[in-house]
């Protein structure tokens with residue numbers, strides 16, 4: 001049953017659009033509410049007025065509808081839903097979603113959301129079997145998009161094969177399964193995530209640190225926990241350090257983080273997102289260093305910190321099945337990250353350019369180059385939440 005669940009239904013243009021009307025009724029009968037968005041071509045197949053009458057809410061079509069933007073806004077529209085269902089989802093809509101294109105209200109809402117997305121593809125059999133569509137579907141599945149159907153059968157164009165939209169009853173069943181909490185792909189897996197900066201004391205009141213906010217580590221911990229993993233979140237003193245559904249271990253200096261990671265082992269996966277200081281002050285003062293005690297600035301001697309990622313990656317016994325590192329570089333990203341990937345011995349590496357003008361430290365977005373044993377790929381500019389979800393889906397795929 002769908003009591004209390006709000007579905008954002010994206011109807012794109014195809015002959016199957018008429019079935020979306022049945023889907024609206026089925027969702028309502030199951031106790032859910034529906035807000036519909038029609039693409040421009042969907043409005044050629046079904047009338048926005050009929051959809052509005054069925055759903056009891058205006059059927060939305062335009063991205064720049066000022067009333068809508070003032071009252072709700074497309075971002076809020078997609079985020080306030082418990083699930084976004086694109087049915088029918090045309091080849092065009094799926095391609096836009098796979099490539100992150102947003103040029104109308106439907107594609108913008110699909111891109112601007114953390115809400116789970118379900119699609120019911122509907123298209124001609126040749127379009128469904130085209131290499132480009134297959135690539136797009138693989139990307140969408142990897143990004144965690146739920147795909148229902150398509151069914152095989154005779155098509156409106158007279159051809160036979162897969163491409164018909166799944167029946168509204170089957171889509172409703174998939175929606176109900178989604179909310180019933182189908183088995184989560186990382187249930188039973190235990191993951192360690194490090195996050196935030198470390199602080200290396202100079203004296204009791206001064207320290208050396210960096211600007212990591214903990215946003216990326218927190219997003220990763222939450223995305224893994226949402227897929228059912230038990231997460232031990234080991235964090236330095238960060239602004240964002242409270243991931244939902246995770247066990248939190250708070251540390252200060254790199255050597256404490258190393259000890260906490262050691263204590264948290266054994267684990268199936270370890271993700272090292274923390275910005276760990278490479279050195280600590282070898283002789284921190286026990287009392288506040290007094291300006292009057294020195295003619296020149298006081299000398300600081302440094303000693304190396306343990307390289308936690310490298311140590312765990314190269315463990316001879318008890319190594320997590322999957323060790324994932326980050327690389328924070330300022331320039332020459334791919335070449336430097338490739339060297340770091342080889343030197344650390346981890347399985348995957350997410351490299352980002354943290355030069356100040358990119359605003360990665362503390363910001364909401366980043367631009368990842370992902371390394372694994374097959375080489376590397378650019379993920380492109382994304383929010384940290386999207387990076388976390390993509391990574392969590394990859395981890396889940398690794399254990400399937």
Ligand code: PMT
Nearest residue numbers: 212213214215216272274275276308309326327328361362
């Ligand atoms: O916290 P945010 O504001 O959201 O910012 C996110 C981030 C920029 C911190 C994140 O995207 C990121 O890049 N994290 C890695 C930061 C870092 O220290 O990178 P590095 O290239 O110096 O280190 C490489 C890897 O070794 C990292 O996985 C790091 O956690 C690990 N390391 C480094 C040194 C050390 N002594 N021990 C380690 O485990």
